[in-house]
Every structure is written in structure tokens, then in C-alpha cells.
Amino acid sequence: MRVRKQRRQRKAVRFYTACFGFRQPFRVLCDGTFVHHLVVNKIAPADKALSDILSAPVKLYTTRCVHNELRRLGDSHAHSLDAIKHLAIARCDHEGKMKADCCILEIIGEKNPEHFFVATQDTDLRRKLLQIPGVPAIYGLRNALFLEQPSTSQRQFVKTSEEGRLHMTGLEHKMLKKRTANILGAKESKDSSDEQEDFGEQYLESSAVTKPQAVKKEIGVKDKVQFKRKKAKGPNPLSCLKKKTHENSKPSSEKERKDGDGTIRSRGRKRKRSRKGKTSSDTAN
Template structure:
């Protein structure tokens, strides 16, 4: 898989993790068209290939209605049916068999509380699920698998949810008001008029703070960008300062003086040979 494609998929998965609370191992709900495509293109094992896209381990699910639909298509889909039976069955409380589209929409619901990834080759079904807030969609093209980017409606829902989280709820407002009122009454005393004035001031301050928070909310969910860092200081050479030059000269002069002293000492240490005088008796002999 290419590096750009991998980065794009990881960015999409990070969006669903931060905004909608998806956590690994991810659950992937497959329909009959996707299972048949996996078998024809020999994408085996399917869980490992999907986990490479999402960057985390994966569990594959399907429903009884999807298996019944594959069974009704005839012998040409018998191998795909065997592949679908190996998947984990998702809860499907339909007494009578429904179409795969209706079954999957009921399993997902309005909020996708089970946090399913939906894998399908049906373009209409994929568009339908992209209108729901927290439903990521996977599809395949020949031997390659792709994760669809979030739609505009999903981005808008994430922004509205982020704004709601940043604002203070009524219960939090009351709790904070009581806490500030107690601390103010303890500092000032028991006078009721002063307490009323303080309570009014506290309410005004809280309203101002909530208005500031509303103005400070950003429109888009932002992620931390990796910025380029500086070079490793251990791999860089140290800068030579001007003070180091005279030191180097002094060291060179000291080394020259040492060599001169050593040469003088070596000369002085040379042994002087003493010549013995010859005896006259040896000459007469």
C-alpha cells in the first residue's frame, strides 16, 4: 500500500476515534456484495488486509439476513456463502428474512451505538450510510481496499458535538454557582444584602465566561500537526570560539619547550667514557 494512501486512511481513522469514540479492535459489518468480492479477488485473509488499512486489529461481522440472501442467489454464490459463515454473526432479531439493505440499516440504527465499520460494494448503500453521523464505509476495487473519507454531514455533526461539549450544562452551572456563593459568603459574613449582590455578580461573571467560550470555539476539529524539528545537537560540530586560539598557541609553545628540555636532558645524560692511563711496565714488556 502506498504511503500517501496509508496516511489518508490513518487520518480518517483518527477522525472517527476522536470525534465518535471508535476503539480497536474495530468491528466491520460486511454485506453479501463485499463478501463475494473478497472471494472472487482472493483477498485472503480478509481481516489482515482490512487491519492494514485501519492500522489496528479487526473483527468481521455479518447478519443472518445477509447469509440468507447469498443462499437464495444459487450455486454460483455457494463459496461466498461458506466464507460468510466463517464471520462472526451480528445480532439480527428478524423472524422473517429481510433484504440485506434493510437489515444492515436496522443494525446500524441512527447513531451506530455499536461502532461498526460498514463494508459494501453497493454505491447506493454507501451513500445512505454516509448521511448517518458515525458510520465509516469500506469498499474494494479489484485487489485494493479503500476507506471512504467523512462526508460534510459527518463533519458538521462532529463540529456541533464539539461545541456542545465546550459549553456548560445547566447542572454544572448550578453546582458552580452554589460553590462560588458559599465561598463568597464565608469571606464577607452573614449580611443578606451583600450576599444578594455577590450572587448577582457571580451570575453575571458566569454568563460572560460562557459567552467567551462560545466565541472561542473553533469551527473545525483540529489535530496536532507534526512540525519539523531541528538537527540533533549531538551530531553537530561545536562552534570554535576566539578564546580557543591563544590556548592552542600556548599549548604548542609548551610542547616546543618540553621537547627542548627533553633534548637537553638527553644530552646531559650521555655517559662520559674515562680513558685509563697506560702503565710504564706494560710498555717495557
């Protein structure tokens, strides 16, 4: 049972954070009846008990009107008055002259801009708060605290607001219609300008074709660009060397000549003979 309770409370907290923008640490606005319930049932510390319910850190607030209401109740609520003095004061302009429930309803307003969780034991006040979108209510039962589940009106408000965000408003529809008209007008003007350019190009081409050739010759305009063909040139004479001639390409010691029937062989090179021996013999004689 305890697990199911925690699961429901976490689901309710996610609903308010996702749909109405509640952020941690959560702000809890307490009235005198809730503080008196905490004191009687010895639920302390109060911030720890509330943070366990919401699964997040909390900061507790009250108003001066709640202070004055507890003070008027006398000694039976003296301990509750001492306990509520430790809470932060939410600003109100009533100076303690208004009833606590009316003060809280005025602080919450129509949209709960401060994102308060309201903790109260007043069933009528809780019923009124649950009719306002984005106002979660907390109450106590003996020594346990509970978070009210989102009411049908709050869920319906979220559903209608989501559907409204999906559809265009009247102003957005007018802006879209105006923008589409501007785009279509720009496109039509562009198409007409393109047609005029095409017509002008066709006119220039036809006039260029019908011009007589005599006028072109007088002006010196040629129909086609004439390029000079490059002729093949001879080799560079400086780069060409004379061919070397080899007299004895095939050196041979003997040459053959044919003359009539026989062959005469002639030696191409005469052998030099040394005359050292002859000179020596001549000197001896």
C-alpha cells in the same frame, strides 16, 4: 500514490478513534456484496487485507439476513455463501426475513453503539451510512480495498459536539447560579456576625474602663499584676572556706632590724651543733 493512500486511511482511522471512541481490534460488519467481491477478485485472507487498510487487527461479522440473501441468489453466489459462513454472527432479531441493507442500518442505529466498520459494495447503503455520525464505510475496487473518508456531515457533527462541550448547558448554568448565590449569602452572614462581635468587644472594653476604682478594691481586683522583685542575697556560708594564713610566706634565713645608726642582724634559726666530739673527749679525761 500508495504512500498517500495509506496516509489518508490512517488519518481517517485516527479521526474515528479520537472522535467516536473506536478501539482495537476493529469490528467490521460485512454484507453479501462485499464478500462476493472478495471471492471474485480472490482477495484472501479477508481479515489480513482489512487489517492492512486499518493498520490494526480486525474481527469480521455478518448477519443472518445476509446469509439468507446470499442463499436466495442461487448457485452464482454459492462460493460467497461458503465464505461468509466463517464470519461471526452479529445478533439481530429479524430471523433472516429482512433485506440485508435494512438489517445493517437497524443494527447501526443512530449512533453506532457497537462501533462497527461497515464493508459493502452498495453505493446507496454507503451514502446512507456516511450520513450517520461515527460510521466508517469500506468498499473494494478490483483487487484493492479502500476506506471512505469522513463525510462533511460527520465532521460537522464532531465540530458542533466539541463546541457544545465547551459551553455550559442550561442545567449547569442553573447549578452555577444557585451555588454562587449560596456562597454570597454565606459571606454576607459571616460579615454581619463579625460586625456584631466587634461591637460586643467595644462595649465590653468601654464598660470595663468606666468601672469605679472602689468596686475593684472591694472585689480585690488589681489593675496591674504586681511582681515581687528578687533581692540580691549573700553568698552561701557553707560554700565559703576560711582564708588560709601562711606564717612563713617568705622564708628567709636572716632578718634585718634597724636600730639607731647600726643594723643588727639576727639569725632567725639557730644551728644545732652536734656534741659527739665533746662527749668523747670528756669521757677520755
